[in-house]
């Protein structure tokens with residue numbers, strides 16, 4: 075059965091898309107720790123990030139680097155933090171979170187709430203920077 079992220083990539087479930095190429099898809103986390111919290115996923119479905127092939131991890135990290143740069147330009151922060159958890163969704167993904175302090179990386183923090191319009195604008199802002 076396809077993962078929820080595969081359904082998002084296929085457009086069967088809506089998402090706030092930030093960036094995409096042939097291999098990877100980046101979209102806003104629906105329960106963000108900070109405005110601009112983005113998930114990067116391979117279109118090819120694999121549960122565990124560290125089970126990805128070496129070349130896929132390398133390519134994913136290069137794509138993620140570009141997304142992180144776009145997030146930082148769109149939402150100025152000290153640095154963009156990267157995390158791999160995968161405890162909830164069995165489809166490998168990288169979390170990118172703009173950090174004002176290390177506390178912003180605490181996944182036990184309460185999640186932020188945004189309206190659909192705010193999510194849309196956030197995704198559009200990062201996407202515009204990604205395309206530059």
Ligand code: 5GP
Pocket residue numbers: 078089090101102103104105106113158159160161162163164
């Ligand atoms: P993890 O698997 O890394 O522990 O957590 C999965 C992440 O995916 C969580 O931060 C959660 O908010 C996010 N997530 C789960 N389902 C959806 C969804 O349907 N849409 C989006 N945009 N994010 C999701």
